[in-house]
Amino acid sequence: MTDGPTPDAVATAAPQGAERFLEVRGLKKYFPVKGGVLNRTIAHVQAVDDISFDVAKGETLGIVGESGCGKSTTARLLMRLIEPDSGTVHFDGRVIGASNGIPVREMRRQMQMVFQDSYSSLNARLPVEATVAFGPIVHGVSRPEARERARRLLYDVGLDASRFMKRYPHELSGGQRQRVNVARALALQPRVLILDEAVSALDKSVEAQVLNLLLDLKKEYDLTYVFISHDLNVVQYVSDRVLVMYLGQVVEIGPVDEIYANPRHPYTRALLSSRPSMDPERRITEPPLSGDPPNPINPPSGCRFHTRCAFANEVCARVTPVLSTFGDDARHEVACHMMSPGSGHPDAPARA
């Protein structure tokens, strides 16, 4: 599971020997589904089912997947906006929320989040300057200093503070509001930002502006990003490493160039070839996958992708594949029987 340094690491991979900033181990969250006359729990949505990954200091980890794959739940679990059923998250070496670890409040000072909906994530009754200053005040910064910091941050995210600081969220455009959200997230001088579909609701021309801003800020403030999006092109653009989720589980993780040039999991391949070609002369002629993702309430047995997979074999319905490396690249891991020697899948490589 470790993301150990490899001698021939490519330039886009996580910085070599970098500290592991976030270590996620066995994270799990099932949401109960209530029903019947007694409103008893009749089933569980297996939103996030035993996922593990690391985020190195200074890198951007992209998380992609379709709706219902658990990527937003993962973000909320990292921030402790919801409690995990099991599993641990180490932040900078300390377990979040444990008695001998890092308290949630302290973790949240160092790790902040930007949400998709720029309007509902701002307080509609506060001018944006007060919104940005609010966090620092709560965490004990004096009011004049917090306001000064807010103005500086608004300037840093490209908003002329003298024009914008007294405005309310409804007086701003979507792109401006998302800039305020970024400023608010940075107000506590965090070290990690979790961006949950942070540019997805923006128009393309504005999306590009905010992406440029995020990359600039990352350098300027020495940040680490967890960038969640359904947009594969955007994830490719910003990420150093990419994690692909399907129905609550990690199916593949690796350096961005590896994942995009050399996807190993059939789902990753299908996802990537579903992207519009951007060339009307070379349109897609066959859909890479048929059907919708199954319901996460009763996910398929074994490999959860086997119901849509063109290579599915009897073993895929029976045995859950384990995320593991293959070949000599320790940084690229995939959960597929075809990649796992001796798994029983006819296309699997021979046992070494």
Add this chain to the structure above:
Amino acid sequence: MEAAESTQTLATGDGDLVRVSDLRVRFVTKETTVYAVNGVDFSLAPGEVLGILGESGSGKTVTLRALIRLLPEDRAQVSGRVLVGDNDMLRLPKGDLQSVRGRTIAMIFQEPMTALDPVYTVGYQIAETIVRHESCSWREAEARALDLFEQVQVPSPKQRLKSYPHELSGGLRQRAMIALALSCRPGVLLADEPTTALDATVQIQILLLLRELQKEMGVIFVTHDMGVAGEIADRLAIMYAGRLVETGPVTQVMREPLHPYTKGLLSSTVHGSMRGQRLQTIEGSPPNLEELPDACSFAPRCPHVREACREAVPEPVQAAPERMARCILVNPA
């Protein structure tokens, strides 16, 4: 009306299915007036897919709704001329609208969950439409509904017809809505971002389905996504601040855009192999449409702006036989 066995042949006189001239829409309330569409002209040929591409607030959805008269009549002031076949849509008596909608022109929406009726099964909704328009028996209508579900590639269609909208996945709901829209074999299909709410792997399935079904229809496809437009459109119309700023065959527009806005849109759309490069953005944000722009609406954001751009609305320039751009910097053919 008799039941037609094939797609109706529509024509506006010179072979076009749809002709829109000088369409204008403004929304008037006590406080303010919003100039949503400000003089739009286009036509649609049989078997053609016209993609209208624009950002939020550009007026693309309003244009589409005006075509089928779905705008609230008390607040929306619509002027200009919209011909669908030989129907003058804006002047059609209300009583005739219902028979034109569905049979001549139909529409699919972004969110099938809100477009479908939640208290009836999808099969009932389709059969009801067929019975209403073609006065056939329920038995015939139900058989047609089954055909339609097979046509839109719904797996186990018989059982799915008995489902309520909430029992279907997003992709199946969108297929059901397409089946509903096609139930009376319209000549023109209006599609308002029908794949925007879908996942990537489902989006491409629906686009391919529409491309297959479209061969005998005219389609106007509204989207904000250049990639989606590139997969489905034959011709592109780029909309900005209620005007078409550029039109042309899709390959030409995407490869050699003429209008600075189209260029900006293309260079700010993130796609593969852009890693490490800074994105070329369009500065600023789209204009407020509470004032009717009497100059080039893109001038405040345009890197090539001249004095003349701020003085009058640029006239359409015919740059090539099939290409138009509203920009004074574009040379006529």
